[in-house]
Amino acid sequence: xARTVNEAVRTVRREAFxxxxxxxxxxxxxxxxxxxxxxxELDASRGAFYHYFDSKQELLEAVIERMVDAxxxxxxxxxxxxxxxxxxxxxxVFNGIGRWKTDRKALVLAxxxxxxxxxxxIVREKFRHRLAGRxxxxxxxxxxxxxxxxxxxxxxxxxxxxxxxxxxxxxxDKATDLFIARQANEIDLAAVERALSGFSEAFERILGAQPGxxxxxxxxxxxxxxx
Numbered sequence: 001x002a003r004t005v006n007e008a009v010r011t012v013r014r015e016a017f018x019x020x021x022x023x024x025x026x027x028x029x030x031x032x033x034x035x036x037x038x039x040x041e042l043d044a045s046r047g048a049f050y051h052y053f054d055s056k057q058e059l060l061e062a063v064i065e066r067m068v069d070a071x072x073x074x075x076x077x078x079x080x081x082x083x084x085x086x087x088x089x090x091x092x093v094f095n096g097i098g099r100w101k102t103d104r105k106a107l108v109l110a111x112x113x114x115x116x117x118x119x120x121x122i123v124r125e126k127f128r129h130r131l132a133g134r135x136x137x138x139x140x141x142x143x144x145x146x147x148x149x150x151x152x153x154x155x156x157x158x159x160x161x162x163x164x165x166x167x168x169x170x171x172x173d174k175a176t177d178l179f180i181a182r183q184a185n186e187i188d189l190a191a192v193e194r195a196l197s198g199f200s201e202a203f204e205r206i207l208g209a210q211p212g213x214x215x216x217x218x219x220x221x222x223x224x225x226x227x
Contacts, residue, residue: 014052016042018062026107030060030114057123060114064127067107072134074100079138086146087213090203093142094214098221105224112176128169135168136161146207153208163206171199171216182226192226 020041024033035049035056053059078084078092101108114120139161146152154160178195181187200216203209 010052013048014062017044017049017052017059018066021059022063022066022107025063025110029110057120060120061123061126064111064123065130067104067111068127068131068134071097071100072138079142085151086142086149087151087209089142089145090214093138094216095218095221098217102221102224112179116176116180131169132162132165135165139164143207146209151209151213154206160206164203167199167202167206171196174199179225189223189226193222196222 017038020038021033024037024041028037035046038044038059039046039049053062075093075096078089078096081089081092084092115124136158140157143152143154143160143164144157147154147157152160174195178187178192182189182192196216200214201211203214203216204211207214
């Protein structure tokens with residue numbers, strides 16, 4: 001029992017550092033946030049920080065992991081809805097994640113600068129690996145349902161889901177590039193729409209779904225980020 005209690009306390013204290021880091025990243029930015037800022041925020045000692053994290057970069061990984069957990073939790077009702085078709089679930093997953101990010105736009109923008117930095121290449125690769133591990137089972141379930149409904153002609157749910165995750169990671173990189181280019185006024189909204197529609201078509205072909213059946217981003221979310 002003592003071990004269980006101690007582990008629970010450790011988790012709560014570690015989570016306090018992650019929550020505080022998330023707040024500071026949103027208000028100051030990751031690069032500007034120092035470990036001392038974090039200690040001041042929590043009235044904690046430097047030893048306490050290094051008890052839970054080896055470095056500031058490891059803390060960043062924990063923040064990203066927390067966001068992944070929260071994002072996946074937000075789409076769980078869509079995935080668990082027995083009334084939704086597989087196509088409806090896929091659209092709901094894509095749009096749900098888009099809405100979740102939009103509701104936390106300031107934090108996502110703070111992480112964007114971190115994401116594109118060469119200094120954080122290892123963090124990006126770790127994130128990709130973890131996201132793939134989490135998303136493949138989720139998408140495989142939906143693909144399996146779509147095959148049963150004869151909405152998809154794909155044959156292997158797991159292998160198809162693996163390809164979809166690879167495409168999703170490419171979409172994330174492309175969306176970042178488009179956002180940066182749009183902020184610099186190098187492209188217009190129509191160019192963004194064309195690029196994203198290409199990904200929608202790719203998903204449909206991989207799945208063997210009806211053309212135009214899978215929309216990645218609804219118009220409101222698109223204009224919030226790129227309008």
